[in-house]
Amino acid sequence: MLNGSTRLQVVGPHVAAKVMDGEAIFINLASGMYYSMDEVGGTMWVLLGSDHSLEETSRLIAERYGIAEERAYEDVEALARKLLEEELVQPSSAESAAPQPELPSTDGAGPYTAPELSRYEDMAELFALDPPLPELPDAPAS
Amino acid sequence: MARSSRISCLVPVYNGERYIAEALDSLLAQTLLPREIIVVDDGSTDGTAEIVRGYGPPVFCLHQENAAAARNRGLQEVQGDLVAYLDADDIAVPERIERQMARFEIRPELDASLAYVENFWDDDLRHEMEGLDSDNPWRKPLPGTVTQAGLARRGVLTSIPFDPEIPICHDQDWYVRATECGTVIEVLPEILVKRRMHRNSLSHSGRDAVEQDMLLWVKKALDRRRSVEP
Numbered sequence: 001m002l003n004g005s006t007r008l009q010v011v012g013p014h015v016a017a018k019v020m021d022g023e024a025i026f027i028n029l030a031s032g033m034y035y036s037m038d039e040v041g042g043t044m045w046v047l048l049g050s051d052h053s054l055e056e057t058s059r060l061i062a063e064r065y066g067i068a069e070e071r072a073y074e075d076v077e078a079l080a081r082k083l084l085e086e087e088l089v090q091p092s093s094a095e096s097a098a099p100q101p102e103l104p105s106t107d108g109a110g111p112y113t114a115p116e117l118s119r120y121e122d123m124a125e126l127f128a129l130d131p132p133l134p135e136l137p138d139a140p141a142s
Numbered sequence: 143m144a145r146s147s148r149i150s151c152l153v154p155v156y157n158g159e160r161y162i163a164e165a166l167d168s169l170l171a172q173t174l175l176p177r178e179i180i181v182v183d184d185g186s187t188d189g190t191a192e193i194v195r196g197y198g199p200p201v202f203c204l205h206q207e208n209a210a211a212a213r214n215r216g217l218q219e220v221q222g223d224l225v226a227y228l229d230a231d232d233i234a235v236p237e238r239i240e241r242q243m244a245r246f247e248i249r250p251e252l253d254a255s256l257a258y259v260e261n262f263w264d265d266d267l268r269h270e271m272e273g274l275d276s277d278n279p280w281r282k283p284l285p286g287t288v289t290q291a292g293l294a295r296r297g298v299l300t301s302i303p304f305d306p307e308i309p310i311c312h313d314q315d316w317y318v319r320a321t322e323c324g325t326v327i328e329v330l331p332e333i334l335v336k337r338r339m340h341r342n343s344l345s346h347s348g349r350d351a352v353e354q355d356m357l358l359w360v361k362k363a364l365d366r367r368r369s370v371e372p
Contacts, residue, residue: 016353020361027356034360123363126314127356128284 002080004055004073008048009092017088019046022104026088032124035086037079040065041115043103044079050101051094054080064103065112075114082117145243149176149293150222154212155194155230156184161338162193166201168233174240176226178202182216184209190230210304210312213289217300225296227289231338232259238334242293245330254294254320254327257334259286264340271339283333287313288320291335298325305362310355318363 010017014030024037024045037045043064047057058073065072083089151169155162162181169179178200183191185207194203206215217225224246228234242255260283263271274281288294290313302320304312320327 013349016357018354018357018361020358023361023364025357025361025364027353027360036360036364120364123314123318123360125285126287126317 002054002077002084004058005053006080007051007053007092007094007097008080008083008089009051009094010049011087011090015088017045017049019049019104026083026086027127028086028088029127031087032121032127033086034120034123034127035088036118036120037115038113039104040075040113041079041117044076044115046101046103047097048076048080048089050098051092052097052100056097060100064106067112079115079117086117086119146175147177148222149174149224149226149239149243150220150296151176151179151226151228151239152213152216152220153179153181153228153230154184154209154216154289155181155186155190156209157186157188157190158230159186159189159193161231161340162190164233165228165230166194166197168236169228169239170201171236172234172239173237174243176200176239177222178220180204180216180219181230182206182212184212208306209309210306213304213312214306217296220296223296224293225299226293227291228335229290229337231340232290233336233338235334235336238291239293241330241332241334245328246293249326249328251326252328253298253325254288254292255330256286256288256327257291257330257332258283259291259335259337260284260333261337261339264338266341267339285329286335286337287317288327289313289316290337308355308359308362310352311359315359315362318359319366322366 015026015028017024017026019042022039022042024042026035044057044061047060054073054076058069058076061076062069062072153165166179169176181194181201181203183203183205191203194201204215204219206212226239242257245255246252302316305315308315
């Protein structure tokens with residue numbers, strides 16, 4: 001189960017994730033669904049996706065947005081739970097965080113709000129046309 | 143205008159010497175021949191150009207790097223008002239152009255006729271096909287995109303250019319943008335293109351590059367959607 005020391009990683013190899021303009025995008029090539037998270041969620045994912053534990057992520061989020069660490073932890077844990085439910089992430093065996101990554105700019109950002117994970121299903125057939133094949137065995141050495 | 147003279151074929155290629163002759167032969171064997179077949183070479187370093195030159199008219203070759211830019215460049219050169227794409231490693235079934243042309247005659251409002259594609263595996267990847275369950279989607283026909291199996295109005299293709307920032311998934315990105323602006327597209331439920339899976343095809347190389355391309359395509363689609371939401 002999740003706790004403060006849990007670290008996460010994307011479920012490989014069929015999940016792709018990236019933060020662009022502060023927004024986190026996930027694609028699950030196995031299910032054909034894709035997801036987006038707003039600026040706060042994007043920032044949380046930059047940290048979680050670079051091996052920061054839930055607790056480390058919460059501390060940095062609390063500092064960045066000037067909110068109580070308890071509130072940040074509650075939101076980070078809820079987000080992690082959603083990502084797990086959607087089978088986008090799994091617990092990782094990493095023992096420490098990567099060097100702190102560059103976080104999205106806060107220029108123009110509004111006040112802190114709990115992150116939202118939005119799910120979309122309208123491109124499944126298009127993803128199926130040219131995906132890196134997730135279900136195939138590795139080719140034998142030639 | 144004669145039916146044939148309305149149709150130009152565009153075949154983008156990069157280092158396609160192994161398969162391009164089969165692709166071109168499949169276009170030259172159409173029951174309704176195109177007026178021209180333009181191969182757009184995206185900087186090949188193998189014998190592709192020589193093979194293409196060996197054909198002569200109605201096969202022509204031009205050069206343009208970047209796959210999306212190559213597709214756009216080809217459009218500047220075509221003379222037909224309808225454009226059929228074919229990837230240089232795929233094979234069009236003999237009735238492909240005739241079947242799709244008929245759709246434009248039945249539905250004058252049509253902007254693009256797409257068709258189904260069926261994967262086939264090159265010998266060096268036969269183990270892949272054998273490793274797939276019989277119900278795996280890769281063993282079933284799939285609706286093809288405009289550049290895989292499309293016959294489309296040139297005007298539609300030029301007014302909705304392929305996005306060079308999305309070099310791999312630009313055809314799926316095109317489909318999304320085209321439908322957003324009301325383009326009339328239908329998918330003919332017939333297999334008109336055989337799509338070759340081989341070790342050098344994009345699906346089999348550069349997983350990271352494909353994923354980065356997909357992520358950018360999705361991000362741009364979301365940004366556009368939000369920009370028109372009230």
